[in-house]
Amino acid sequence: MTEMHEALHHELQRSSGWGLLASGAGILARSGFRRHALREVFLRLVDQSRDSHETYATTLSAIVTGVDAARELLAGNREYLAYLDRGLALVDVDGDWSWQFRGAAVDAVLRVCLRPAVSLDLLGRGFRQLGSGDVGDGRDSPDQRLAVFEQTGGPQSWTPLFAALLAEFPDRGGDASSVRLRAGSPEFEQLRQFEEEVLGPRCHAHVCEVLDRAGLASVGSRQQSALATAYRDAVAEVSPETAALITVARERLAAHEDGLELHRQRVLLRAPLTAELVPVAEPAGGQDHVCGLWLDGAVAKGQFAFGGQDVPERFAAIATVSGAAIRLGLLPDGVTPTQCQAVLANRPLLVLTTHHTLARHGDLLAMLHTIEPVFVVMDLPVERHVAQWAAGGILVRTATRDLGDFTLLMLAVTRNHPFRFLCIGTPAGMYLLADRLRRRYPGQVVLEPTLLDEHPAATGYAVDFILNAWHLLKQGGPA
Incomplete structure (x- = not known):
């Protein structure tokens, strides 16, 4: 409100x-x-x-x-x-x-x-x-x-x-x-x-x-x-x-x-989790999946409390949330999700990044473009990017889902693109945003409820991780 x-x-x-x-x-x-x-x-x-x-x-x-x-x-x-x-x-x-x-x-x-x-x-x-x-x-x-x-x-x-x-x-x-x-x-x-x-x-x-x-x-x-x-x-x-x-x-x-002006919305979820950086990834056992983060350092510092630890300009890490803390097991620089998956003893890998991260690191964007699905937290203005996609004649599929106090708006670009863009906000704001996008770009921004059924388990894991780990949801970038 x-x-x-x-x-x-x-x-x-x-x-x-x-x-x-x-x-x-x-x-x-x-x-x-x-x-x-x-x-x-x-x-x-x-x-x-x-x-x-x-x-x-x-x-x-x-x-x-x-x-x-x-x-x-x-x-x-x-x-x-x-x-x-x-x-x-x-x-x-x-x-x-x-x-x-x-x-x-x-x-x-x-x-x-x-x-x-x-x-x-x-x-x-x-x-x-x-x-x-x-x-x-x-x-x-x-x-x-x-x-x-x-x-x-x-x-x-x-x-x-x-x-x-x-x-x-x-x-x-x-x-x-x-x-x-x-x-x-x-x-x-x-x-x-x-x-x-x-x-x-x-x-x-x-x-x-x-x-x-x-x-x-x-x-x-x-x-x-x-x-x-x-x-x-x-x-x-x-x-x-x-x-x-x-x-x-x-x-x-x-x-x-x-x-x-929905890019101005800010949803505060909690105080930043205390982050621990460790040099070697040691995924905890007993989980049915593993969460891998590919993040820009500025994005990470805006979401987690690192204390006096040095945070790389960008990094990949296996993330585990426990209470008010998050453990980030750093992977070797440049490691791909496929390489990471090879050491996970057949447990599925959830690949999560943010829009700002992709916009700032072109080589990371190219690398993540080769696997599916990749879940992208929308931390840059959604409407501005949808306008760019629409101007290029690109089809944008959308779907919404109630999450209790919040609502998820998912966007996917074209039929074969691996990225699933996630925007989470207030129910009124997300439904109005979805409606406004479809009306402004008829035929190019379309409603497809089945989008949420394409990777249902992974989508659930991604949303749960964001709601349990993220400090602040906003569309203005990390600054």
Whole structure:
């Protein structure tokens, strides 16, 4: 929930007029342009949107994660439980309306609060003239707009809209079902289309109407491109080199993609295991398999606690986990899995490495390419690499499996490639990532549940080892 919460902050900031003003002022102040004046503007903009931002990130991440589970995670945290309660209270309706309806309504309220019409005017004015007096404590600030929506009956205004949508679209693809829809299924796609093309825009328009009646104009849901263009132009006017480095969202992201910059997710499993390096591999007896690690030294130091031991730049080792310790029996430099297998008394060898390791050591990549299967922990951004594969016309097969508190996303490249890429994360994050990849690269990223059946025992061993030995799961590399 934490990584989704922070990512939602980031997405709201870059897709709202108020957020773009704050981002531009902050970036330019740090670069030295009107350092003190724009720093003051930035701080005032942040202060006047704090409640809206925290309510948005807390409530939307809770809706995706599960409200009951979120309350358990937030137990004892009065501040953020208050943000959650406030967000949920923005939809005060009778009846058992689905979470799709409630979530879209909450999203629309808080998004519109950060899109006052004046933000587009201020971006047009530009950062050369913008001052703190332009963003005073008037009713156009997001937190004031949120208060106005609450005070003028906005939370109680949803029932007619929901009822009209229900009558107009009786078959929406399964949002009333208690069973989680399979990503890529016809029902899932039908529901996604309804949310993106109908539910979200209609909720956004409804909130704009409520605030319009209170004298507060808003930027429309179809004006994201105008906001993005005005922002880039305003920055480019005073700092072209800074504008060249900025990436802005020109279209509103789909509701289920908001803020899910999944390469930023970090899953902490435990404190690093204490590692012991020994010069000769002595696999423990009595096991039905042996785990062999081929690792970059920086990756290893990020996962295990070596104390004062010197860690090679890269190494191969037989790994044995015992409690809070891992024993790494170092194999001769350059040893292949086939050579290692020859001394294991017919016990199967599990071959495990990481994506960063392969990217840094080309000869190791070539060597491991000759055997199957090789399990690769995805510790580099998954989406970036899938984009590269898709650009090359390469087929990417995917499959997901629930692991209790976590979910496994497995990827395989083409039909005959030996690598099985393993990405383990939060259930919501992994299912959404898998769905997003398939939709972005239709026909090239495909769902194949049978992928998990191709090496079932080895896959189970690989996942168990990662969950029992790894310290941190992330996609940002070892640094």
